[in-house]
Amino acid sequence: MLRRSLASLGMTNTSSRHPEPSEASVRDRRRIKERIMENYLYLIPALPLAGFLILSLLGKNLSKNLIPVIGAGSVIGSAIAVILLAIQYDPENPVRQILWQWFSSEDLSVAISLSVDALTIVFLFVITFVGALIHIYSAAFMREDRDYARFFASMNLFICSMLLLVMADNLVLLYLGWEGVGLCSYLLIGFWYEKPENSRAANKAFTITRIGDTAMLIGLFMLFQEFRTLYIPDILNNVSQHFESGSATLTTIALLLVGGAVGKSAQLPLQSWLPDAMAGPSPVSALIHAATMVTAGVYLIARMHGIFVLSPEAMAIVAIIGAITLIIAGCSALVQTDIKRILAYSTISQIGYMFLALGVGAWSAAIFHFFTHAFFKALLFLAAGAIIESLHHEHSIFKMGGLRKKMPLIFYTFLAGAASLAALPFITSGFFSKEQILGYSFGAVNGNPILWVVGITGAFITAIYTTRLMVVVFWGEEKTHVSHLPGPAMTLPLVVLAILSIAVGFIEWPHNLMHVAVFSDYVQNVLPATVERENIAPPLVLQGIAIFMTLFGIYVGYMNCYRKPIWKANNYQTPLFQSLRNFWFKGWLFDDLYNNVFVKPFLFITTVNRKDIIDKIYTGISNGASQLHRMFSVSQNGSLRWYIGGVLAGILIIVTIQMIV
Amino acid sequence: MHIYLLQAVTQNPDSSYWYLPVGLQLLFAIAFVGLMMGVTHLLGPSRKTADKLSNFESGIESVGNARQPMAVKYFLVAILFVLFDVEVIFFYPYAVNFKSLGWEGFLAVMMFVGFFLCGFIYIIKKGALKWED
């Protein structure tokens, strides 16, 4: 199934796989002619790019009313294009559009070409649709900002890069998008650059993700070395002939790719940048650090699944990374006080679930969780942004409270998101996606009970911190005065997202309860089906346990925070608990660890080498060049006799050499 | 005399060593001139007086600077004369071959004259041949 779908992507060796290649291709071609939107694939990334260009070139001169029209309009335009594409799209026939040959050098030829299959469409939909909602929200949210145009320009560039990333069908273009989103993330985290800590956070995010990017780049080089191409379908098609299952080279490549994914998706051990990245404006956190960019790692692994399937070790490592991360980040989320940091840790934890799913081979489950997570996490961030703004930029949840009555709309939308995050059974999308992951972590071939237990524990923790967040922020007495309520441009996206984060779950039910599997059917042409083990515990029992744990977590959270608030700052005085709390609060001290292991020795080396011995060589070269310049300048003295002498000397030299040789 | 280099000459007449004698002679000439100039400079007595340093005008006392400015029109007319003179010179060979060149030749010469005519019109219109302003 997988191979056939890839073969129809229009690759070279279709003949060996496809039963009747010529007829099929003729049919494909005819079909492509009928579907108009597919000839305009380029519009999808081009619109935000145009928005970026206009805003960055003319931004200063545009009126405040026009800027959001361009900024949000371009993204809405590409969202419409994506929807049209999705309607016309036929999962049997993925489309590809070659825009132009970027460069070609011997074996490596890179085309700027876009291709769309079901996996891409899912991402495209989330990026443009959620992106459009967030842009609409930002139009109101950022209105008072001095750099209104710069904000929208960066956001548009981000959308464009992200679209390129998911639409690319060769790894070079994908890498271009990959770096592009990293750059935009950097620009937007440090958007309020006057504050030094914001710039520091931006630098941190950039540096840490660069580590992953470097690993990924090496991985790409190795891939090229092995396959002599970076065209993704070719690689995926040939990988099984090229490598034995479990080959060391392939595992190395897979792990290097995982390195890139881990950096981008803030997984262990490169997770420490994401909480600091909350320094950016809330819409940025919603778009980049919750819905889209941080899931690029998930996309990369899902896209290159052919490699991972052949490397069980790499799969296992992905699953373990996901499992550990989801616990670590969940624990940290338990004790945070900054509303956005809680959400950031919860994002890390939820992406941990996606990695867990990828690692056990539950490809479609991972993507489904990405899909639902994008809606409810974007919703949570946007709602948090609205709260923060209404409360005079107050971030601490303990200075909020009682907002249930004051901001009812925010409350209900936030509730929808939080319920989804906590995976409240049967009525939220988070439940359906997380249930699938938990089920597969036990039942898939690569799964095992330990992973399942970890997942269940994670679900428990998630439920606790979500309840804590809800209770502390919305119940209790009012601690900060609500200055104003958000306007319709901000609430509309919230409502839409709230509806979606409840509703999208219903397209995919646990298969033992009801046979609705719209989502996994949709992506089945691209992603291999999950292989399940025989003879395992009945799914109903597992589901029951999971549901129980979630409800129990909510109960624990409710009891502890509402009745006897123990996780309130300084409220529980045992030294052990204090230190544990502190340990979790600081994100398991990963920052300190990296500081001591990497940053300080590096700073030490730089202090020792302050005068830079190697630099001497370069200053030497530049001084030498200046000296030479002075010497030769003498020859340009403006005297005609001297010039004639120069010409004659030149002739003499040439003639003499010629006579001698 | 058996100089090694000159032996080489006899073997390969097309090599650059064939020109060695010329080169040597050139070298000698330059060296000789340099030597003579240097030697006279060193050996000869030099006493500079005002009379000796002044220009020699065949015995007549020199008056003022020889580089007097002259009206540019003289040059202009002279140059233009040369130009049209050359045109006329081209007519002689044409006149001799008039018959054999036939119509093609006639056309070519007419074209030539035509171009010159354009130039001539330009000169006249520019007033290059107007002697008085």
Added chain:
Amino acid sequence: MSNEQLLALLPFMVLAGASIVVILMIAARLSHTAIQVAGFLMLCFTVLAMGYVRDILPQEILPLFIIDGFAALYTGVIIFSVGVVGLLSYIYFEEREENPKEYYILLFLATLGAAVLTISRHFVSLFLGLEILSVSLYALIAYLRNRNNAIESGLKYLILAALTSAFLLLGMALFYMETGSMEFNAIGQKLAGSDPGVLFKLGLALMVVAIGFKLALVPFHLWAADVYQGAPAPVTAFIATASKVGVFAVLMRFSLAVNLQQSEFLLNVFSGIAIASMILGNILALRQQNIKRLLAYSSIAHLGYLIVAFLPGTREGIEASVFYLFAYAITILSAFGIVTILSTRMKDAEDLSVYRGLFWRKPLLAAVLAVSLFSLAGIPLTAGFFAKFIVLLTGANYNLWLPVIVLVLTSVIGLYYYLRIISTLFASAPAAEPRHKPLHPFFHFVTYATLFVLMVMICVLGVFPGPAIEGIRQFLMIR
């Protein structure tokens, strides 16, 4: 001469006719504007004629000319450059010179000379073309005769060009003595198989002098800075582009005909010259404060780079060199365009101080200059980068490691002084000067538009060089 042969010469006849038309227009006392427009139209006609005769190429007009795709390409670059120079000239000369009209006669004659060089296959046509070009240039360089350096630089160019022309003639005579012919192909046939004699080599060495002088290659480069500085800015642009393109074309054709690159000795001489030019040109430019002189030195270095593409003497080499020349022409034209447009009545905008903070005063001009400097420095996504890249590739394919390494290293030195200017562009601005209302709004607009188009071309060629390369390949097939 058959009709087709005559027809193939049509573009050149139109070009020659252009100067006649201008002469007659001056005689009819038409305005500068009319002459500018007519001159532009004549250039357009030339281009049209080139398109018209394309199908009947190649044509050989024995013994003097050959008109093939190779010639068409180089002529195209020349005509393009002259078109831009012509557009830049109007405002420049209208504001400075009470007699701007004769300039166009000289410009078209010089163009004709350069164009004749590209189609010549015989020493006589070579020499004629070269002299038409040089003689017009003497006058062009000294055109603003009231300026300080104009006459001086014109005279310098005259004397040195005469000197090197004399060498060229002697070289030709030696060729004739050795082979009994002055046609490139006949010379090549005579030499085929046999080792070239010493007189032939001597002749070549003398010819190298003349060519090296015109291309301003080390050690015949000393005139370049003075002449670039003294000449009016549009003329400098012409010298930097059209005249060099023509001379390079004839060098290429000659060397292909006689298989110059087969001779190890000449290969060494040329690579020596290339290396010396790259090093010296870049080093001389290093701390130069006068932008016209700086561009002169940089052009020395660039011609050195170009010679690297010339060294293999293969089709790839020709492709690379045509692309390089085209990219270089666009780039240097836009740079000199900025110099032209910023020049005041008294003085060309040559001091670096004029450019301080230009970006804050005239962002478009600064952007054009910055892009062209990036292109000169060979920064990716500009035409200059790709041009340098394919030159490097050609060199590397033929194992010319020494020149290639020198090319790379000296490019790095070059980066320094280009970036120095660019940083000046963005430096904090001095007090804004009062805005003058442009005297000729239409031509002002045209000049700006031209510069903008050039900038776009630089970028487009840098990003999509494919079609251009393909076009060059297509033309080179016509032979």
